[in-house]
Amino acid sequence: MHLGKWATLLSVFWLLLSGYIQPLLLTFGVISVFIVLVVLKRMDAVDQEPKYAGAGYQTIRYFTWLLGQIALSSLHVTKLIWGSSKQVSPALAKIPVANIPPKHRVLYANSITLTPGTLSVDLKDGEITVHALQESSIEELKQGQMEKKITEIWGKNK
Template sequence: MHIVKWTVVLSIFWLLLSGYIEPLLLSFGAISVVVVLLVLKRMDKVENEPGHIGTSLRLIRYAPWLIGQIFSSGLHVTKLIWGSPDKVSPALAKISAKDIPPSSRVLYANSITLTPGTLSVDLEEGEVTVHALQESSIAELEEGQMEKKITAIWGENK
């Protein structure tokens, strides 16, 4: 069943990105979707665990929040860059991700990277090494708002 979901998602994604509905281009799209599905099927056999598409309700809850974080952080970084160089205080720290389910830790690290002014450098054994333009960004991550949001939406019990 998950192959059918992936087929639909990949086909719609390809159509949205291409924007063309011509026989030659549609055949290229179909071929690319089939190749990706073959790779997915092979990966499922190697992992012994099929890759599932998360429920859309989770994505609907998470995407607007993350987009808001990206927008507000972008404004903050713009002010920081255009303002006084004294306000820039680069920092490197390890942020605990032990409370986040292992299956969601990569999402957490990528969410940190998507937020302007912060970059996930490493993810190892329940810790994310983060570089930030300001120490206050590290403090915000240590407060755990993003961690709580990811755990609430993408936790294993969902």
């Protein structure tokens, strides 16, 4: 069943990227989707864990929230840069990530990096080293709002 979803997803993606509906190009598209499905089927046989296309509602919720955070941070960084240079107070700190499941820690670190004004420098031993343009950004991360949102959407034990 999940191969059908992957076939649909890959076919639509291929059509959107190519933009051409000509017999030769459609044939190449069908062949490439078929090859990917064969590889996916073989991978499923080896690891006994089928990979499902999309996570549905969780993914939509997460990306909607993340885009909002990126927009808000962009406005904040713009005000910070255009304002007085006294407001810029670069900081480097370690943020604990013990409450986030190991497989979602990279998602958390990337979310920090995608948010303007902050950068995940290292993820090691249950801590993320973060650089920020303003020390208040580090304090917000330490308060755990982003961590709570990720564990709320993706679950603590998933």
